[in-house]
Amino acid sequence: MTARRAVLPVLPVLVGLFAEGGIRKGSVVAVEGGAGSTSLLLALLAGAGGEGAWAAAVGVPLLGLEAAAAAGVVLERLLVIPRPGGAWPEVAAAMLDSVDMVVLGAPRRCREVDGRRLTARARERRAVLLLEAPQSIGGPKGGRETVPSWPGGVDLRLRVERSVWEGTDRGFGRLQGRRVVVRAWGRGTAARERRMELMLPGPDGSIEAVLTPVAGDLTPLRSYVDLDACATQETMAG
Amino acid sequence: MLVVWWPDWPVVSLGLSCGDPVAVMEANVVAATSPAARATGVAAGQRRREAEALCAGLLTPCRDRTAEARAFEPVVAALGQVTPLVEVVRPGLCAFGARGPARYFGGEQSLICRVAEAVGKAGPGEAGPAVGIGVAEGYLAAALAARGGEAVPAAATRAFLAPFPVSVLGQPELATLLGRLGIHTLGDLARLPEPAVLSRFGPKGRWAHGMARGEDARLLAAGRPADPIVAEIVFDPPAERSDTAAFAARSLAADLVLRLDGADMACTRLRIEVETEHGESLVRLWRGEEQQLDEEQMVARVRWQLDGWLSGSGTDPPPTAGIARLCLAADETVPARSRQLGFWGGRSDRDRRAARGADRVLGMLGDRSVFTGMVQGGRYPDERVALLAWGEQSTVERPDVGLPWPGRLPAPAPGLVHAEPVPIRLCDPGGGTVTVDGRGQVSSEPRRLSIRQGRWVEVVSWAGPWLADQRWWDASDGHRRARLQLVTGNGVAHLCFVEKGRWWLEGTYD
Known part of the structure; x- marks a missing residue:
């Protein structure tokens, strides 16, 4: 029976990131900021949504549902609550009671008691609480932030380390896919860091593995050299 | 009735x-x-x-x-x-x-x-x-x-229903809640305006409201399919005992539910049909006690019915031979789209649990706070997904996903969509604003991007422009836009458009 399984399934290409082969039910997972975090989040939702499972997205008003559908998320079983306002702890708790995975747009400030209560609720209901870093596109910091320290502690953190878009040139082509490196680390069985290179998304919106996961440091690929050069330019421009 | x-x-x-x-x-x-x-x-x-x-x-x-x-x-x-x-x-x-x-x-x-x-x-x-x-x-x-x-x-249906307590609807939770609000009888409930009932009590409330108004004939409005969904099994040799046939009914019911799910339907009336080896035919209809019949309930009804027939307790003599064919048909159906789960009670435990949660959130945040998405036809990110408010039966304006939408943006879709476009500035290497002319030519190369007056970031590559006259027939809503995909140095790609000389951020490929 699926109800007795200890983990929520993940897409086959992502299995290598999880020590237990999936996301442990009842755990708190953080998707850290940085380019690609939304795609990674959608990939996790797509994996968990099989077998009739439901998910909810609380306080993630910008989530692109077309991209979600392309990533394989079953929209019919994704409850979207874009603006929970100040009631977010109650809404998130109600959703942890009712669905298998709850994406919570992590608030910048969270009262100790709310965080602990939600962590306990996730554990008790065997639901996964997925914290998403606050979105501040074009804000003063110009990018994504990390998930603030969560009062109950986070079991697993995921971050898209590097992101290179393919398909565009100066005025030619179109966006086709993106190479990323995803890093997973955490506590308990996830203490050993795992990395993986992926196409996220691939040309048709789905996800493809580029390399098998490797432990420890990843040998830098040639394409990253350009990226570093860009970073330097950016600093100069800024 | x-x-x-x-x-x-x-x-x-x-x-x-x-x-x-x-x-x-x-x-x-x-x-x-x-x-x-x-x-x-x-x-x-x-x-x-x-x-x-x-x-x-x-x-x-x-x-x-x-x-x-x-x-x-x-x-x-x-x-x-x-x-x-x-x-x-x-x-x-x-x-x-x-x-x-x-x-x-x-x-x-x-x-x-x-x-x-x-x-x-x-x-x-x-x-x-x-x-x-x-x-x-x-x-x-x-x-x-x-x-x-x-x-x-x-004509007197509504007046007849009015004095009965709301508990006759068989929804104890709802009855308690209504009672606390001073709504004790079906008449009290029927007097409330429908939108108010829906926003406060969700789909279940609306169902109760319709019943209190004596509109259940309309609510159950006969989805009598001309070509009902049927599952049947032929026994060879014929089944002599009711439990042999009842055992087969389990897989038959599972098959029927699976095919109903495929057609997005739920069964409210089940037809059980049996044919014996000697050609005798027995038919009986079972209506769902709580609207729709799930798999377990179907199996139980088949078991009861077979037992009743084979034991010969009816006025008709018992069948003279074993059962050669057992057929289950969804004789009356209702649409079972997931957004109506609250209404029809759901299909699986998980669906029911999720529906209850969604109803609870509606109770906290009010009407139109919970949505599910549906991909529909359209060209641009803000058009290609319809948000369906939980508990409302929305009609979708343009559901034609399969149609080609000339000029639509190619996949992948942006992971973040700004329903309210964000103002940006887009400059060429010389510091001037980039423009797009009527023939789809950019005036100069985009080089730097600033979002919401934020710091400038380098544009490392770009694609486009894609031109569009959207809703040109509508003077107030029509607009002419040119879109660009921009990739910035930090590995983020944006979807931007220019309209009347001003640049906006519409989506981010995050």
Whole structure:
């Protein structure tokens, strides 16, 4: 029976990131900021949504549902609550009671008691609480932030380390896919860091593995050299 | 609708007299009581010891649903003389459409007499309580009319329903909630405006509201498919025992539910059809007690029905040969789209749990706070997904996903969509604003991007422009836009557009 399984399934290409082969039910997972975090989040939702499972997205008003559908998320079983306002702890708790995975747009400030209560609720209901870093596109910091320290502690953190878009040139082509490196680390069985290179998304919106996961440091690929050069330019421009 | 209702059927079917104090037990809890037991304070839901403490000499037999169904079979068979379309709701309660038979037998009153006569012979006789027969518009009104043995004219349905308490709807949670708000009767509920009921109580509330207004005929509005979804099995050799056939019914019901799911339908009335080796054919209709029949309920009904037929307890003689063919058909269906789960009670436990959660959030945040998405036709990110408010049956403007939408943006879709476009500045290497002319040429190369007056970031590559005249026929809503995909140095790609010389951020490929 699926109800007795200890983990929520993940897409086959992502299995290598999880020590237990999936996301442990009842755990708190953080998707850290940085380019690609939304795609990674959608990939996790797509994996968990099989077998009739439901998910909810609380306080993630910008989530692109077309991209979600392309990533394989079953929209019919994704409850979207874009603006929970100040009631977010109650809404998130109600959703942890009712669905298998709850994406919570992590608030910048969270009262100790709310965080602990939600962590306990996730554990008790065997639901996964997925914290998403606050979105501040074009804000003063110009990018994504990390998930603030969560009062109950986070079991697993995921971050898209590097992101290179393919398909565009100066005025030619179109966006086709993106190479990323995803890093997973955490506590308990996830203490050993795992990395993986992926196409996220691939040309048709789905996800493809580029390399098998490797432990420890990843040998830098040639394409990253350009990226570093860009970073330097950016600093100069800024 | 005409409803035939035998009060206290679980007691009656055991052959016990309603004059004796009887509490029928199920899992050590009182499931049904006789009038004599009720008089002493015994009620459904009490534990055995509690009930025994209240009433000395209480008889506490165990509930036997199969026996209840078997004992009811003669009654249903007897009704076959009046109409071929009897629907069994549960043992002790059955119904059929009254309009045709009433015309045939010369009015509702004579139909009632006719029915009373037919079931009187088949029923438990003198020992049992009097049967209740009611005629009214809609199932709920007819069931309530059966208590008093009345015939309610169609125009008086709402007035007839008004004095009944909301608890007759069989939704205890909702009834408690309404009671706390001072809404005690169906009349109180019917007087509320529909949008207010929906926003406060969600789909369940709207359903209750419709029932209170006597509109259940419309709510159950006959989805009688011309080509019903059917699952059948042929037994070779023929099944001689009811449990052999009932065992096969399990996979048959699973198959039926699977195909209903595929068609996005739920079954509200099940037709069970059996053919014997000698060509005898038996048909019976079962209506869902709580709207729709799930797999478990279908299996139980098939088991009861087969047991009733094969035991020969009906007025008809038992079949002379084994069962050669068993056929289940979804005789009446309703749309079962997931956004209606709250309405129809859901398909699986998970669906029901999710629907309850969504209803709870609606209660906290109010109407239009919970959505599900649906991909539809359209060209641009803000058009290609419809947000359907939970509990509302939205009509989708342009559902044609399959159609080619000339000029639509190629995949992948942006992971973040700004419903309100964000103002940006886009400059060329010289610091001037980039423009796009009417023929789709950029004036100069985009080089730097600033979002919401933020710091400048380098544009490392870009694609486009894609030109569009959107809704050009509409002077107020029409606009001409040119879109670009921009990749910045930090590995983020954006979807931007220019309209009337100003640049906006529409989506981010995050």
